[in-house]
Amino acid sequence: MTSTERTISVVVNGVPREATVPVRRLLSDVLRHDLGLTGTHVGCEHGVCGACTVLLDGQPTRSCLVLGVQADGHRVTTVEGLSRSDHQGGQVLHPVQEAFRECHALQCGFCTPGFLTTIAAGLDTRDATQPITDAEVDELVGGNLCRCTGYANIRKACRHAAEAMRAATGAEVATSAPGEEAAT
Amino acid sequence: MKPAPFGYADPTSVAEALDVLAAEGDGAKVLAGGQSLIPLLSMRLAAPTALVDINRVAGLDRISASPDGVRVGALVRHAHLLASAEAAAVQPLLGRATANVAHPAIRNRGTTVGSIAHADPSGEMTAVLAVTDGSVTVARPDGSTTVGWRDLFVGPLETSLHGAAVVVDAFFPALAPRSGTAFAEIARRKGDYAVCGAAVVVTLDEDRRVAAARAAYLSVGAMPEVHDLTDAVGGKPVDSADWTAAGELARTLVDPDGDLHASADYRRLLVGALTARTLAEAAAEAERRTP
Ligand SMILES: Cc1cc2nc3c(=O)[nH]c(=O)nc-3n(C[C@H](O)[C@H](O)[C@H](O)COP(=O)(O)OP(=O)(O)OC[C@H]3O[C@@H](n4cnc5c(N)ncnc54)[C@H](O)[C@@H]3O)c2cc1C
Ligand code: FES
Ligand code: FES
Numbered sequence: 307m308t309s310t311e312r313t314i315s316v317v318v319n320g321v322p323r324e325a326t327v328p329v330r331r332l333l334s335d336v337l338r339h340d341l342g343l344t345g346t347h348v349g350c351e352h353g354v355c356g357a358c359t360v361l362l363d364g365q366p367t368r369s370c371l372v373l374g375v376q377a378d379g380h381r382v383t384t385v386e387g388l389s390r391s392d393h394q395g396g397q398v399l400h401p402v403q404e405a406f407r408e409c410h411a412l413q414c415g416f417c418t419p420g421f422l423t424t425i426a427a428g429l430d431t432r433d434a435t436q437p438i439t440d441a442e443v444d445e446l447v448g449g450n451l452c453r454c455t456g457y458a459n460i461r462k463a464c465r466h467a468a469e470a471m472r473a474a475t476g477a478e479v480a481t482s483a484p485g486e487e488a489a490t
Numbered sequence: 491m492k493p494a495p496f497g498y499a500d501p502t503s504v505a506e507a508l509d510v511l512a513a514e515g516d517g518a519k520v521l522a523g524g525q526s527l528i529p530l531l532s533m534r535l536a537a538p539t540a541l542v543d544i545n546r547v548a549g550l551d552r553i554s555a556s557p558d559g560v561r562v563g564a565l566v567r568h569a570h571l572l573a574s575a576e577a578a579a580v581q582p583l584l585g586r587a588t589a590n591v592a593h594p595a596i597r598n599r600g601t602t603v604g605s606i607a608h609a610d611p612s613g614e615m616t617a618v619l620a621v622t623d624g625s626v627t628v629a630r631p632d633g634s635t636t637v638g639w640r641d642l643f644v645g646p647l648e649t650s651l652h653g654a655a656v657v658v659d660a661f662f663p664a665l666a667p668r669s670g671t672a673f674a675e676i677a678r679r680k681g682d683y684a685v686c687g688a689a690v691v692v693t694l695d696e697d698r699r700v701a702a703a704r705a706a707y708l709s710v711g712a713m714p715e716v717h718d719l720t721d722a723v724g725g726k727p728v729d730s731a732d733w734t735a736a737g738e739l740a741r742t743l744v745d746p747d748g749d750l751h752a753s754a755d756y757r758r759l760l761v762g763a764l765t766a767r768t769l770a771e772a773a774a775e776a777e778r779r780t781p
Contacts, residue, residue, distance in 0.1 A: 307510045308497025308540045329498035329541075332532070351491040352529035359595055365569075366595040371528045373521075375498060376545060424595060448680055449593025 314378035318343065319387030327374045334358045336374030337384060345385040345419050349451070356450030359420040360384050364431075366424045385419035388426050401474075402426045405467035406460075413454035420450050425464055435477045438468035493531035497540040504550075504656055507542050508631050511654035514540040520656055521545075522564060525592070525600035526608045550658060555580045559624075559663040564604075564656070568597035580664045581622060582775075586673040587614040587689060593681040603660050609642070609649045612683045612709040614675070615660075616643065620714035621689045621706035624662045630655050643713040668701075669693040670775025672768035675708060676760055678751070684708045685752045686760035692772040694780050698728045703736060703769055710746040710757055717743045719765070728773050737766035 313326045318341060325340040332351075337343045337360070349355035351370045358369045361383035369382075388400040402425045405411070412418045428446045432438070443464045452460060497514070501507040511518050517539030521527055530536040544550065550565040555576040562571060562584075568591045571577055571584060578585040591597060591605065591614050605615045606626060618624075625638045631654055644650050651657070665671060675687030687708030695701040703719040722736040746757035 307513055308499045310495060310497055312498070328495070330493040330495055330531075332492070332528070335492075351532050353525060353596060356593070356595065362599075365598045367599050368525075368595055370532070371524050371596075371599065373498070373524070373528070373543075375500070376524075376543060428594075444680075445594065449595050 312375045312378070314375055316377045316379075317381045319383055325374070329373060329375050331374045332370050333360070333362075333372040333374045333377050333382070334369035336377070337369060337382070340374070343384050343386055347416055347419050349416065354451070355417070356420040356424065357417050359423050359450070361423055361427050364427065366427050383423065385422050388422060400426050400467075401470045402429060402463065402467040405463040405470065409459045409463040409466055411455060411459040411463035417450060417452040417454075421447065421452070421460060424450060425467065429464075429467055429471055432468075434468075434471045435475050437472065438465055491532050493528070494534060494537045496531075496538055498543065499540065500543040500546045502546050502548060504544075504547055504629050504658060507544055507547060507656050508629060508654050510540070510542050511656070512631055514542070516653070518542055518654075520607070522604035522607070523567065523600035525596050526604065526610070544656065553577050557664060559622075559661055560584060562602045562660050562662070564601060564658050566602055568592070568600050568602060568605075569594065571602050572597065581662045581671075582665060583618050583622060583671040583673060583689060583691070584662060586671065587618045590614050590673065590675050590677075590681075590684070590687070596681075603657050606642075606660050607649060607651070607657050609645075609647050609713065610683075611646050611711060611713050614673075614684075614687065614689070614708060616714045617687065617689045617706040617708050618673075619660060619662065620716050621691055621704060622662045623716075624660060626657045626660045628655050629658050634658070636661075639714065646712045648713075665691070665779075666693055668695070668776055668780040670772040670777070670779060672771035672775070674764050674768050674771075676764070686710060686746075686757050686764060688761070688764040688768045690765070690768045690772050692769055692776045694728055694773070694776045696780075698777065698780055700724055700726050700728060700731050700773070703772075705740060705765055705768070707744060707761060707764075710744050710761060719743075719769070723769070728777050731769075731773065733766040733769045733773070734762075736769050737762035737764075740765040 337346045347357040349357035353371045360369045389397040392398045499510045519538040521541045521543040550563040552563045554561045560577045572588040605613045619639045675684035677684045690705040693702040700723045719736040722739040723731040741762040746754045748754040
């Protein structure tokens with residue numbers, strides 16, 4: 307009635323993938339070891355740090371708290387899937403990736419994939435025409451740990467990315483992001 | 491930090507899940523959101539021989555709100571309950587408490603029913619089930635029964651459910667007329683388990699006097715308990731009730747433990763402060779709901 311190994315089909319970053327995995331293998335390890343996608347980082351392996359966060363059917367989810375078999379038939383987006391093709395052989399970064407680079411929101415980069423996936427999903431699903439509030443920013447980044455940056459630049463990158471996405475909607479944009487002075 | 495080997499099944503109906511649980515015996519466990527169970531597996535604090543994953547069972551992901559209360563299916567994620575305006579309208583404590591459960595990414599996967607089945611005395615929803623006088627529906631091979639919260643929780647991380655049993659939903663009774671609720675907790679970081687928390691309900695009579703006040707606490711004691719605080723404030727007009735006195739009473743009723751995060755004395759202090767604050771808030775809501 308039960309099995310110890312399964313063949314699973316998962317659409318990872320838009321590409322259908324198959325793997326035969328032991329049922330006890332965590333999704334984080336399936337992504338890294340079976341599918342070779344090492345962008346997903348594994349820190350605490352018990353849900354606390356957020357480094358391993360991926361999007362499962364579009365929703366930020368700890369990949370260390372999901373079994374690989376449970377992703378069978380679902381869609382997974384990892385940090386490798388946040389950028390999109392520019393149709394000239396290159397890639398266009400997600401606005402939050404651009405903002406992280408602009409704002410120096412990473413140092414060692416270990417926590418970065420989890421922040422990027424979480425923030426990207428949050429920004430992609432909010433009303434982009436509205437300015438982002440400090441409370442929204444805190445909710446977006448509050449579940450992830452970073453040992454290097456002290457968070458100020460990560461929060462700043464959130465606001466920058468939200469402003470860039472707001473500008474892209476054609477809404478009128480203030481010259482500096484709201485709350486920026488207070489936090490820098 | 492990897493789970494020990496186990497057998498895995500992902501049935502598509504409750505009946506099939508019960509079959510597998512019965513066949514696998516005591517070593518089998520239900521897997522819902524996995525946000526408590528998978529860490530336990532990885533840390534090898536639990537090593538079930540089989541996991542029965544209920545995520546593919548149809549029909550368990552519904553919230554139904556009626557004038558009697560809110561029924562939350564076993565696959566309703568914390569995030570879904572938090573977003574439900576219908577649930578909040580019938581029992582406002584649900585949204586207020588769920589907002590304090592973990593971080594958004596955990597809330598996307600973890601279930602309300604799973605956190606009740608997990609019976610963590612630090613959990614928000616165990617306290618809410620208790621203070622609202624709720625129950626769960628338990629499916630077993632020989633049929634379904636309703637189990638009230640008092641019969642469900644038997645110790646820290648321990649319920650009375652043994653053998654082949656699946657909790658199919660939890661039922662939270664509606665907020666009574668002329669009543670109000672409040673929830674507050676103290677945590678080291680928002681989203682972490684609370685050092686201490688309080689879920690309270692206040693009911694007024696037709697003359698706006700306090701008819702009843704009760705509270706359940708988080709991270710205080712081995713399992714959820716409801717404390718009746720009516721003695722300190724009962725019969726008093728709502729605007730002159732001494733909520734601090736109710737907090738003092740609560741401090742004498744609880745028996746918290748000390749640990750790494752807080753001493754027993756500090757927890758008792760928090761019980762007093764959170765009780766006074768939440769009762770006042772709940773009373774204000776009860777007043778607004780009193781014609
Ligand atoms: C970093 C982190 C922070 C967290 N913070 C909080 C917090 O602040 N407050 C809080 O309350 N929780 C917190 N949690 C836990 C989270 O809320 C879990 O979702 C919840 O405790 C368990 O629900 P689940 O669906 O994930 O259950 P699972 O992990 O799948 O299961 C938990 C237990 O319940 C049993 N079970 C689950 N569903 C059923 C069912 N339908 N029938 C029978 N048995 C069942 C399982 O067999 C298992 O023993 C946190 C988790 C993490 C990783
Ligand atoms: S590795 Fe998954 S949350 Fe830390
Ligand atoms: S940049 Fe090093 S942990 Fe965040």
